[in-house]
Amino acid sequence: MTRTDHAARIESLLGAMTLDEKIGQLNMLTADLAVTGPGMPADYMAELKKGRLGSMLNLFGAPLMRQVQKAAVEETRLGIPLFFGFDVVHGHRTVFPIPLAEAGAFDPALWEKTARIAAVEAAADGLTLTFAPMLDVSRDPRWGRISESAGEDPWLTARLAEAKVRGFQGADLAAADAVAATAKHFAGYGAVMAGREYAQVDVSERTFHEVYLPPFRAAVGAGTAAIMPAFNDLAGIPLTAHRGLLRDLLRQRWGFEGVLISDYNAIAELIAHGVAADLVEAAALALKAGVDIDMMATAYTCGLPAALERGLVAMADIDACVRRVLALKAALGLFDDPYRMKAPAMTPERMAEHRAVAREAARRSIVLLQNRNDRLPVAAPPPRVAVLGPLADVADEMLGPWSGAGRGEEMVSYAAGLRAAWPASRIDVAKGVEAEGGDAGGIAPALDLARAADLVVLCLGELRFMSGEAGSRAKPGLPGLQPELARAVLDLGKPAVVLLSSGRPLMAPWLFERAEAVLACWYLGSEAGHAVADVVTGRWNPSARLAVTWPVDAGQIPIFYARLPTGRPLDPAFRYSSKYLDMPNEPLFPFGHGLSYTRFAYSNLRVSPATLRAGGALAIEVDVANAGAMAGEETVLLFVRDPVASVSRPVLELKGVAKAFLRPGETRTVRLSLACDALAVLDGALAPRLEPGTIEIFVGPAARADALLEAAVAIAA
Ligand code: GLC
Numbered sequence: 001m002t003r004t005d006h007a008a009r010i011e012s013l014l015g016a017m018t019l020d021e022k023i024g025q026l027n028m029l030t031a032d033l034a035v036t037g038p039g040m041p042a043d044y045m046a047e048l049k050k051g052r053l054g055s056m057l058n059l060f061g062a063p064l065m066r067q068v069q070k071a072a073v074e075e076t077r078l079g080i081p082l083f084f085g086f087d088v089v090h091g092h093r094t095v096f097p098i099p100l101a102e103a104g105a106f107d108p109a110l111w112e113k114t115a116r117i118a119a120v121e122a123a124a125d126g127l128t129l130t131f132a133p134m135l136d137v138s139r140d141p142r143w144g145r146i147s148e149s150a151g152e153d154p155w156l157t158a159r160l161a162e163a164k165v166r167g168f169q170g171a172d173l174a175a176a177d178a179v180a181a182t183a184k185h186f187a188g189y190g191a192v193m194a195g196r197e198y199a200q201v202d203v204s205e206r207t208f209h210e211v212y213l214p215p216f217r218a219a220v221g222a223g224t225a226a227i228m229p230a231f232n233d234l235a236g237i238p239l240t241a242h243r244g245l246l247r248d249l250l251r252q253r254w255g256f257e258g259v260l261i262s263d264y265n266a267i268a269e270l271i272a273h274g275v276a277a278d279l280v281e282a283a284a285l286a287l288k289a290g291v292d293i294d295m296m297a298t299a300y301t302c303g304l305p306a307a308l309e310r311g312l313v314a315m316a317d318i319d320a321c322v323r324r325v326l327a328l329k330a331a332l333g334l335f336d337d338p339y340r341m342k343a344p345a346m347t348p349e350r351m352a353e354h355r356a357v358a359r360e361a362a363r364r365s366i367v368l369l370q371n372r373n374d375r376l377p378v379a380a381p382p383p384r385v386a387v388l389g390p391l392a393d394v395a396d397e398m399l400g401p402w403s404g405a406g407r408g409e410e411m412v413s414y415a416a417g418l419r420a421a422w423p424a425s426r427i428d429v430a431k432g433v434e435a436e437g438g439d440a441g442g443i444a445p446a447l448d449l450a451r452a453a454d455l456v457v458l459c460l461g462e463l464r465f466m467s468g469e470a471g472s473r474a475k476p477g478l479p480g481l482q483p484e485l486a487r488a489v490l491d492l493g494k495p496a497v498v499l500l501s502s503g504r505p506l507m508a509p510w511l512f513e514r515a516e517a518v519l520a521c522w523y524l525g526s527e528a529g530h531a532v533a534d535v536v537t538g539r540w541n542p543s544a545r546l547a548v549t550w551p552v553d554a555g556q557i558p559i560f561y562a563r564l565p566t567g568r569p570l571d572p573a574f575r576y577s578s579k580y581l582d583m584p585n586e587p588l589f590p591f592g593h594g595l596s597y598t599r600f601a602y603s604n605l606r607v608s609p610a611t612l613r614a615g616g617a618l619a620i621e622v623d624v625a626n627a628g629a630m631a632g633e634e635t636v637l638l639f640v641r642d643p644v645a646s647v648s649r650p651v652l653e654l655k656g657v658a659k660a661f662l663r664p665g666e667t668r669t670v671r672l673s674l675a676c677d678a679l680a681v682l683d684g685a686l687a688p689r690l691e692p693g694t695i696e697i698f699v700g701p702a703a704r705a706d707a708l709l710e711a712a713v714a715i716a717a
Contacts, residue, residue: 006330010323013078021078022318023304024052025325028085028261028295031059036087036469037264037296044068051076052301054325055293057085057131060405065126066339073338081338083329085261088130088168088179088404089148090114092121093346094354094526095399095406098503099134099160101365101522103150103547104594106635106657108163114361115167117354118404119179123343125405128332129180131228131261133164135215136185139560141551142195144471147401147503147523149190151547152560152591154211155654158218165222173225174333176342182261183219185230186239186250188212192232195557197472201232206647208234209686217254225328226259229291231266238273240266241285251290259328261293262286268297279303284312292321355526362524362531364633368517368542368595369500369550375517376497377538377597381422382454387415388446388489389459390435390482391501400523401468401503410526414459414499417529421537428453432489435463436480443485450489456496457536458489458515464523467503475554477507490514499532505550509588520546538597543633545594545702549587556583561591561703562650591654592637592702598628598664602636605699605709611716614690618674618713622699626662633661638672639698639708645681645691652703655679672699679715692717 014022029044030036036058047053048071059065065084073079090096096114105111115133122130137157138146150157161183168181188208192199203212216227229239229246239245240262250256267286268279276282283303286294294300307313329335344350368376391397393415396408412420415429432446433439450456460482465471478486490496491514498518500506512518519542524531534540551559570585571577579585604623612618624634638656642649656672679695680688692715700708 006327009335010326010330013080013326014319014322016078017322019305019308021051022322023300025054025080025322026293026300027053027298028055028057028293029053030057030296033060034058034087039265039296042298045071048072049075051078053082055083055085057295059084060086060122060125060127062124062126069338080326081329081334083128083332083334084126085129085131085182086122086127086404087132087402088118088122088127089132089134089402090400091358091406091525092118092125092404093406094121094351094358095403095411096358096361097365097524098147098400098522099150100147100503100547101524102361103156103160104367104544105361105364106156106545107364107659108159110361110364111160111163112167113357115164116170117357119168119170120177120344121346121354122179123177123340124346126340127179128334128340129182129226130168131182131184132168133161133181133219134184135161135219136190136230137211137215138190138548139558140190140195141476141504141548142472142474142554142557143190143192144197144467144473144503145469146190146548147467152549153547153562153654154214156547157215161215161219162222165219165224169223169225173331176337176340177344180225180328180332181219182226182228183216183224184228185263186216186227187230187245188234189230189232195472197470198231202235205686206682209682220250220254220256224258225331226261227256228261228263229266231263231269233273238270238275240291241270241275241289243289246290257324259292259324260290262291262295262297264295265297267291267294267299280306280310281312283307287313287317287321292324358525359527359530359534362527363534363540365522365524365544366531366535366542367520367544367546369520369589369593370512370515370518371595372516375495376536378455378497378536379538381425384426384453385418385422385428385455385457386449386453387418387427387429387457387459388432388450389485390431390433391459391461391499392431393429397464397501398523398525398528400464400525401471406526412527412529414457414529414532417531417533418457418536420530421533432485433481435482438481440481440484443488446485447488447492450492450494453494456489456494457499458486458496459499459501460486461501461506462503464503471503476504478511483508483510486511487514497536505548507551507553509552512588538630541597541630541632542594543596543635545592545635546589547591549591550589550593552588553583556587559587562653564648565651590703596632596634598626598630598632600632600634600662600701601625601627602700602709605711607697607711607713611714612676613716614676616676618676620672620674620697620699621669622709623667624660624662624670625667626664629664631661631663633659635659635701636670636672637700637702638674639703640674640679641696641698642679642681642693643696644693646683647681649681652698676715690715
């Protein structure tokens with residue numbers, strides 16, 4: 001069906017719809033296959049048959065979907081099909097690493113590949129929309145949803161936005177294996193005050209435009225079909241009712257024509273925000289702001305008729321929302337194939353292929369934080385291994401906080417992965433202590449196993465629901481008695497490797513003082529154990545980098561590399577400079593940190609032309625050598641700094657990434673390009689402006705001044 005046909009059909013339907021049916025298209029209710037918000041699932045079938053339901057969430061599985069869709073198509077007056085949404089955030093049945101981990105691969109091709117697989121599996125289960133990608137830049141590890149984010153950098157998050165939208169939606173939204181993407185949570189959610197979930201957000205307009213908006217601008221540019229406004233307010237105006245951002249910016253200035261789906265119950269929560277006296281006012285505020293779909297608040301079904309009567313909204317406002325929802329359904333091909341019968345079936349062979357990609361994604365998401373005495377890799381199988389700690393053999397924890405349709409029993413635990421890698425070794429497993437709680441009785445037996453072992457693998461960290469939504473932690477360290485277990489085991493002095501599982505950087509400097517080797521394993525999904533074994537044994541040379549700064553202590557938060565220089569930059573010898581009396585300024589590990597089993601050396605940075613003009617591009621070349629004995633993948637980061645501008649600029653800003661896989665002894669010229677327009681500064685009116693002057697160029701492995709080569713380019717007026 002052509003776009004014209006769609007438009008004609010939409011107008012014809014709109015002309016035939018009653019008010020109840022129109023509002024029904026704006027109503028989204030949850031089923032009970034997952035609980036992702038307050039309140040119990042409504043009797044969605046009753047609402048559906050009254051024509052008061054337009055879409056659903058948390059329902060998947062082709063047979064059940066077809067049954068519900070059949071009722072919509074055959075048992076309602078107009079037979080308008082539903083669309084079905086679900087949080088396919090990092091995989092559907094095949095689970096990939098959490099976004100904070102996968103971002104560390106610094107590889108848009110990988111991000112797109114895993115999203116494409118997730119879409120194929122979700123579509124086969126009857127889903128037509130995912131509530132992903134999550135694009136909230138976050139610089140506060142206390143916030144549990146940092147686990148779902150791509151970390152602290154707007155440029156990196158914007159590249160992930162583009163890759164994920166491409167991956168989920170494919171080339172044609174009407175294709176049977178495409179799912180509509182929902183860029184969320186628009187916007188600024190990652191800046192919740194004190195890292196406390198759902199707290200207020202109050203950032204400067206400049207920071208909002210320079211840090212929190214760019215990923216959503218990229219998602220719109222990539223064609224995201226939907227956007228979800230965030231729960232939070234911005235300087236007192238809840239995003240769910242924010243006309244200035246939803247209508248003026250998103251729709252008018254950015255030209256976003258897709259659907260705005262509220263977050264769960266968010267419209268009703270405008271009352272708690274204190275901007276609506278009742279559900280009628282809440283419904284009116286959200287509708288006037290352009291929120292098309294009410295997820296689970298029933299504010300539209302309960303409040304819009306009265307809002308219409310009171311003149312708070314016009315029928316034209318309702319019609320505009322209905323048109324966008326019907327246009328999404330048409331674009332998804334639901335009017336032609338409501339049952340998505342052509343979705344490719346998930347055969348065992350395809351699922352095996354997907355798991356192979358999950359293993360690749362997982363090992364490329366593991367960050368080697370520390371490796372003293374080259375403790376890693378453990379090339380020869382140790383005769384006896386003690387795999388200790390609360391995360392040693394708990395497959396379901398590998399799912400992470402948003403597990404989609406993943407099943408715990410299908411995940412590979414660390415112990416299972418090591419057993420598979422070292423079949424002839426004796427591998428003893430003991431928790432020692434629970435992840436949280438106060439029973440130290442298991443420490444002594446664990447120590448006995450450690451004493452008898454040739455290698456200890458100590459698996460520490462958070463359980464998966466200690467981060468994610470509603471997972472903020474004010475003191476994000478190792479929970480429970482894990483510090484006691486870790487100190488006792490590591491003080492034995494046996495060869496040991498620490499595997500850290502978490503949805504955030506964990507603050508435990510004492511651990512890094514004691515441990516020789518530490519791997520950040522986050523939550524790696526289906527193939528976690530095999531991927532960790534690949535890295536521990538050296539079958540894969542760790543290549544991931546931190547997409548978020550790793551603080552020494554929560555007292556440093558918010559801490560991130562792209563900070564402003566201040567008028568009194570740190571001078572350790574001068575009291576009156578920017579520092580703490582009781583804590584270093586520097587993090588434990590900077591953005592981009594990640595070690596390798598080999599050593600890469602950078603030299604001969606050159607840039608051309610020497611002077612750049614608007615519309616031009618800078619060619620950057622640097623020679624990278626593998627100076628070690630093992631092949632490896634190097635991630636080359638490109639940063640810039642504008643030392644003198646109309647506003648103070650960050651000491652570093654990420655503007656490019658390149659990858660190079662190098663064999664031992666190999667040297668390669670790595671090339672990057674930087675568009676002149678990417679160097680524009682937002683002026684006083686927050687409009688991009690290219691300012692003449694010098695731009696410093698930095699290239700290296702991480703946001704660490706001593707690791708970067710420097711050049712410069714002039715910007716001509
Ligand atoms: C949750 C989350 C949102 C998710 C939605 C549906 O509250 O905030 O990210 O997509 O509800 O599950």
